[in-house]
Amino acid sequence: MKNKICELRRSKGLSQEALAKEVGVTRQTINSIEKGKYIASLPLAYKISAYFDLKIEVVFDFSELESDDE
Amino acid sequence: MNKFKERLILERKIYFVALIILIILTIILIKKNVIVIVSNNSDENLLDFVLGVRLGIVVGCIFNVLFLLVRSHYTLTNKERFEKCYVKANDERRKHIMQNVESMTMKLLFVILVIALIVATFLNTIVAVTIISVLALIRIIYGITYFYYRSKF
Numbered sequence: 001m002k003n004k005i006c007e008l009r010r011s012k013g014l015s016q017e018a019l020a021k022e023v024g025v026t027r028q029t030i031n032s033i034e035k036g037k038y039i040a041s042l043p044l045a046y047k048i049s050a051y052f053d054l055k056i057e058v059v060f061d062f063s064e065l066e067s068d069d070e
Numbered sequence: 071m072n073k074f075k076e077r078l079i080l081e082r083k084i085y086f087v088a089l090i091i092l093i094i095l096t097i098i099l100i101k102k103n104v105i106v107i108v109s110n111n112s113d114e115n116l117l118d119f120v121l122g123v124r125l126g127i128v129v130g131c132i133f134n135v136l137f138l139l140v141r142s143h144y145t146l147t148n149k150e151r152f153e154k155c156y157v158k159a160n161d162e163r164r165k166h167i168m169q170n171v172e173s174m175t176m177k178l179l180f181v182i183l184v185i186a187l188i189v190a191t192f193l194n195t196i197v198a199v200t201i202i203s204v205l206a207l208i209r210i211i212y213g214i215t216y217f218y219y220r221s222k223f
Contacts, residue, residue: 026157028163040162
């Protein structure tokens with residue numbers, strides 16, 4: 001699943017480690033989510049979105065799921 | 071975080087009790103000379119081997135439990151390490167990896183056992199029956215856990 005975490009993180013001048021600490025996961029988890037290798041759970045997606053003060057659908061791209069349903 | 075701390079405290083208590091039990095067991099084994107009783111009718115080399123293996127297992131277990139005890143105590147007393155362990159224990163990607171590893175291990179184990187059963191059927195009936203029993207037991211445990219989690223979620 002595509003997402004804007006990397007862009008948002010860089011715009012805030014945060015490292016993966018710092019973001020991971022803020023949302024309570026490991027740096028590897030943030031790295032995997034950014035690369036699209038791992039899909040974050042709903043609570044984690046909420047935490048990340050809340051940290052950037054944005055809605056989940058802004059941070060995460062759900063268009064793939066929508067096209068799967070059609 | 072409190073739940074994690076409580077779990078660590080409980081773990082530390084369990085390790086402590088296990089360590090005491092192991093030490094008592096070692097003392098009993100040495101004092102009662104369990105191995106010497108066997109020695110009357112046994113070969114000297116075999117006796118030495120048995121003694122070494124037993125002592126090795128017990129000492130290994132003691133050191134292992136001691137290591138776990140020291141580690142859990144250090145985690146509880148060191149704030150930085152505690153936070154690191156908390157994140158590691160609750161990291162969802164790690165949990166996901168562990169679930170997949172466990173599931174794949176069980177599937178591969180099952181396939182290997184089925185192959186072993188096919189081979190054993192031609193070679194040894196007792197081994198084949200044992201493998202069938204293990205396979206049946208795995209399926210029974212699978213069924214029980216499936217019904218447990220189906221009712222849970």
